[in-house]
Amino acid sequence: MSRTSLHKSMGVPTLVYFGLSYMVPMTVFTTYGIVNEITGGFLSTAYLLTLFAMLFTACSYAFMGRAVQSAGSAYAYTRVGLGSAVGFVTGWTVMIDYILLPMLNYLLIGLYLAERFPAVPAWAFSLAALALVTVLNIVGVAAVKSANVVLVLLQVVFFIIFFVYAARAFDPSVHPLDPFIRSDLDISGIAAGAAVLCLSFLGFDAVSTMSEEAKDAKHSIPRAVILTTVIGGLFFMAVAWFAHMAAPEVETGAAADVAAVTLLSQIGGNLLTAFFLAAYVTGALGSALASQASVSRILYAMGRDHLLPHKFFGTLSPPRFRTPAGAILLVAVISVSAVFADVDFVASIVSFGALTAFSMVNLSVISTYLVRAERRTVSTYLLYGAVPTVGFALTAWLWTSLAPHTVLLGLGWVALGIIRLLWHTRMFTRPVPRMHLTE
Numbered sequence: 001m002s003r004t005s006l007h008k009s010m011g012v013p014t015l016v017y018f019g020l021s022y023m024v025p026m027t028v029f030t031t032y033g034i035v036n037e038i039t040g041g042f043l044s045t046a047y048l049l050t051l052f053a054m055l056f057t058a059c060s061y062a063f064m065g066r067a068v069q070s071a072g073s074a075y076a077y078t079r080v081g082l083g084s085a086v087g088f089v090t091g092w093t094v095m096i097d098y099i100l101l102p103m104l105n106y107l108l109i110g111l112y113l114a115e116r117f118p119a120v121p122a123w124a125f126s127l128a129a130l131a132l133v134t135v136l137n138i139v140g141v142a143a144v145k146s147a148n149v150v151l152v153l154l155q156v157v158f159f160i161i162f163f164v165y166a167a168r169a170f171d172p173s174v175h176p177l178d179p180f181i182r183s184d185l186d187i188s189g190i191a192a193g194a195a196v197l198c199l200s201f202l203g204f205d206a207v208s209t210m211s212e213e214a215k216d217a218k219h220s221i222p223r224a225v226i227l228t229t230v231i232g233g234l235f236f237m238a239v240a241w242f243a244h245m246a247a248p249e250v251e252t253g254a255a256a257d258v259a260a261v262t263l264l265s266q267i268g269g270n271l272l273t274a275f276f277l278a279a280y281v282t283g284a285l286g287s288a289l290a291s292q293a294s295v296s297r298i299l300y301a302m303g304r305d306h307l308l309p310h311k312f313f314g315t316l317s318p319p320r321f322r323t324p325a326g327a328i329l330l331v332a333v334i335s336v337s338a339v340f341a342d343v344d345f346v347a348s349i350v351s352f353g354a355l356t357a358f359s360m361v362n363l364s365v366i367s368t369y370l371v372r373a374e375r376r377t378v379s380t381y382l383l384y385g386a387v388p389t390v391g392f393a394l395t396a397w398l399w400t401s402l403a404p405h406t407v408l409l410g411l412g413w414v415a416l417g418i419i420r421l422l423w424h425t426r427m428f429t430r431p432v433p434r435m436h437l438t439e
Contacts, residue, residue, distance in 0.1 A: 019228030033259025050232030056391030062222030074357035081364025092417030300324035334435035
């Protein structure tokens with residue numbers, strides 16, 4: 001029987017680069033004002049807490065990466081560790097991230113460009129970006145790899161210039177530890193901010209999807225997952241620290257959604273702000289193009305397998321384009337909500353999906369390595385019991401730190417997934433269908 005497989009060409013450095021580029025370094029400015037507002041100016045501390053929590057979960061991803069050699073991610077890991085039904089619900093929950101990420105990009109493009117060009121309303125920029133990306137996706141214009149490299153390099157150059165400008169603007173009255181700890185520190189506010197920042201760490205989840213293209217996946221995937229988490233977390237923390245040292249009060253009196261523009265204008269003037277807008281908007285357009293293409297193909301795969309209405313989702317446009325036009329248009333229609341949504345709400349919903357997936361992967365480690373294991377030692381209990389338990393406790397804590405309306409909406413999405421599961425399995429009298437989240 002013939003068998004096809006992906007070319008195994010990615011080593012640890014390539015996987016780490018992939019994970020960091022998926023994180024989109026500029027995302028640190030996406031939630032800059034929002035989390036500063038939530039934490040009372042303790043953005044650096046929130047990133048430190050998030051990194052600490054994510055390290056335990058990254059270890060769980062690394063453990064499952066050794067056990068699951070196929071294309072991974074939370075869905076595959078949970079399916080193996082906790083069974084098909086829990087895997088399906090986890091995959092369904094993660095879907096909310098895929099669907100809302102394009103909207104987040106359109107929303108931010110509108111907000112930042114409107115801040116620079118106040119004569120044009122933000123919604124006009126958002127809708128223009130949405131229309132452009134939707135048309136490109138329908139006609140089948142794909143972003144080439146070289147463009148992704150250019151986008152990442154542009155961000156690297158921007159951050160080098162940012163660090164130089166910020167260092168020159170350091171406020172001598174600010175103590176180096178002030179960004180992390182002061183007398184007015186509120187741990188509940190820090191946790192709430194950290195819960196939002198979890199979306200910044202989706203890069204290590206992305207690395208786990210590349211198992212079938214990685215050299216020596218059993219070892220390279222775990223290493224790349226940990227390195228991506230540590231490097232990304234330290235980088236985000238460094239940006240937050242430099243920003244606070246240069247402008248500790250920048251969020252005061254500024255709209256939280258676009259406080260990053262105020263920060264950059266204060267420390268680098270129009271030149272740094274213009275460079276930021278060019279790098280950010282270009283990167284957001286590329287991210288929107290890729291994320292809308294990805295989620296539309298996932299919806300197409302689910303429609304093809306009759307997990308969603310086949311006639312709308314499971315068919316392709318005419319031969320000239322052969323793209324899942326129905327799915328692309330649905331994502332575009334949902335993304336129109338960017339006109340009415342706010343960054344805090346959308347980012348929180350994305351974090352809900354991410355935290356739920358992270359929690360399930362931690363539990364999958366315990367099930368795979370302890371519950372089902374034939375032999376258990378003290379070291380296995382420490383490694384595969386204590387580490388994922390702490391990871392689960394931390395992610396669950398951050399999950400409960402999200403705003404109540406975010407949790408309710410997220411749970412409503414989970415409930416819809418459970419209803420679909422019961423429908424397709426006819427109350428579990430049929431096999432649980434597989435979801436194709438790596439299409």
